[in-house]
Amino acid sequence: MSLEYSQSLARNSRAASSELAPIASGRKNAWLQRVASLLRTNSSLIVTANEKDMDAAAAAGLSSAMLDRLKLTSDRIETLAKAVQHIISLPDPVGEVIEGQRRPNGLFVSRVRVPLGVVFFIYESRPNVTIDAAALCVKSGNAVILRGGSEAIHSNRALQQVIQEALESEGLPKNAVQLVDSIDRSIVGELLSMGSLIDVTIPRGGRSLIERVTREATMPVIKHFDGICHVYVDAASDEKMAVDITVNSKCHRPGVCNAAETLLIHRAAVPHLLPRLAAELQSHGVELRCCPASLAMISGGKPVTDEDYGTEHMDLIMSVRIVDNIEQAIEHIRRFGSSHTDAIVTDCVSAAMKFEAEVDSAAVMINASTRFNDGGELGMGAEIGISTDRFHARGPCGMRELTSYKFVVRGVGQIRS
Amino acid sequence: MSLEYSQSLARNSRAASSELAPIASGRKNAWLQRVASLLRTNSSLIVTANEKDMDAAAAAGLSSAMLDRLKLTSDRIETLAKAVQHIISLPDPVGEVIEGQRRPNGLFVSRVRVPLGVVFFIYESRPNVTIDAAALCVKSGNAVILRGGSEAIHSNRALQQVIQEALESEGLPKNAVQLVDSIDRSIVGELLSMGSLIDVTIPRGGRSLIERVTREATMPVIKHFDGICHVYVDAASDEKMAVDITVNSKCHRPGVCNAAETLLIHRAAVPHLLPRLAAELQSHGVELRCCPASLAMISGGKPVTDEDYGTEHMDLIMSVRIVDNIEQAIEHIRRFGSSHTDAIVTDCVSAAMKFEAEVDSAAVMINASTRFNDGGELGMGAEIGISTDRFHARGPCGMRELTSYKFVVRGVGQIRS
16 A cells, blocks of 8 residues: 555656756746745644644653754744745756867767756654755755655645645646655655665654665665764964864754864863863863863863764763874874864964865864854755765755756767777 | 675775875876886786686687687787876866855855775776776775676786786885785675775676675665667758768667667658668668568568667667657657667757757767767766766766765854854
8 A cells, every 4th residue: 555655656756857857947946936925825824734743742742852843933934935035046056067078079078967856855853844855856856755754744734735836836747846645654665665766865864764764775865974073273273263163163053963072182282272172161061071181181071981082972072182293183083083074273284284185074174163064154055964975965965966967969960980 | 704805805995095085196197107117017927817817718618709808918908008198197086176165254165076985896807997997096096996807817916916016116005906816706795795994886797797786785886787879860850960870879889888779760851861771770780670660661670669679789789760759759768768878860959959958868969979978988088987877977987986075164263153
């Protein structure tokens, strides 16, 4: 029963993606504008649907953080409508000529961006993501199958009605956006087996979900694993900068992937800087877990373990290690880091160049907070996820990362000899 | 026993890739030059090793085509040395700034190309590929594990000695190139399980090998499946061009993936063009398998089946179908094609634009032979394979397709608020 449903979802998406791919951005933007308008005019209906989800989630004992992510208000719906309108202003990646040249035989060869095709997107119980993901996928010419968290099912149904009404009124294929309208978990496994119909799966959520998806998927997966991020304070640096960047990287939003987990500090900077850094971090409520040399200097510090160095705490906890030189800092990052985001604070040009060349992370920050590894901050406009892979997409995934390319070759009858 | 060996291969490669990544192209080019010189000075040793393989292969009854691919002569070694020197002239993809911008807060954000890391390359018994692959991987900053066909083991050992001597004398990490020096097939399975150490597997060879690799691999795979390619002759076209392109696409090298399998012809072009096309193809020895309408016109034609339309014959066999319009041609290509290479021959600008937009193939040819879908012809210099995937790499894979990227963010102390 569910297999038939899964197959129809995947086949419908495949067909819709062929129709959607050649549609120019004017029509896709008109659809986005319509979605924004309908969100506004249907705001109270959506809030009512969301209240059903909120009541059930409260009764089920969800945490206040989870409830907050689930909640939609008229203000939040207005913010969502504005986010959709922002996507109108972003360039359509489809049709972009990535490069082109004329060959010695006169052929014009170009590499042109095309949609990936069909995206299967699995995400948390955050109904705003339903709209974001639909907007990013359709604007980049992809059909999408949305599988939101089960707690958001009523909200997602209401949002999907808005999406559908807009698709219909703008004449876009109605299966460009499909919602898995069931909380039956076997559907996920079935869709993951349909690698010939679905081009990529993007799972967002806990580690166990991502691991399951990676194991079962028969198509490529854009994965988002841990962010074990470092701030390395070099021998010579601006003191205020070192403090600001360390505190911002750790404390601005400790529960996100680009928050720093470990402070590495060059021993030459320790005497004048470590006491100040420790005091600032502690005044922000950070628990410091210290290497033996730093433990002796920091009152209230606890001894650090290798396990700490390799853990994404997602909390106000920071490991501290004094290093002899930049090489030791880089070695530490290689051993314990997750190649997500790593920062150096330095006044020394050659140290900055060395760090940039040898630290193999999705984002390397020179005198800037780790918190800037984010699609919006890096100038991608909006992101559908952050990849911890190296293949295809690395770091924040915007619309361009939802595309492939094809070669277009124009001739006047050339043949190969 | 073999597991230990596989693990040491993968770990050695991982370590070598970290050392190799920051090395600038001057040193990599010096290594390529040394490989070319050593190939020349060791030519007779290599030929002697190759003779062992040739004798064993002849005794085992390999086909003459296989024997020809296995054979090395001093002339072929000279060609190989020249190919290595050609790679010196290609730009190093590592360090290329793909794009960059200054953000409103003053941060400089750039996307910089980096190597993928460790490549596991599985290929046919073609010893020249050993050198090509090593050259392309090392120049693009990747460590590579080479697993050539077992028939070429003595040749590959001799070539690996050249590679090793050059790595040593130029001070590059000796494990940048490792040869699986065993024909034990369990090693392949073990390496495929090591997704945390190996970044990509590239299998070349028969369909069953690629399917096995895809099934077992725990890392991304760049796959190379069928090429079911089409030539569509539109209502209005230059007659000579239509004949030249069709004949070249089918007959130039019928056993390769970018050879055409099916001729689609607009019914308006049939009266003046189909008899001439059929005669030219038949004069080149092509067996024509025809739709009912064309069968009536072509003497010596046989009836075509749907199975023919979906088969990569790799031989002088061509299916012929008369279509009512371009839409029917595109529909045929979508249904039976493999999204590899498809060509239109037309004088009509809007038909060319429609074909380009709606045919979703790795290479779309407008008035040019399908045979041009090849790394060298498309201007990539040299290729390690041709991808039939859409993810990461599509079509010919040159050095750039062996890279990922990282974001480099430079600031003056910016923090996120």
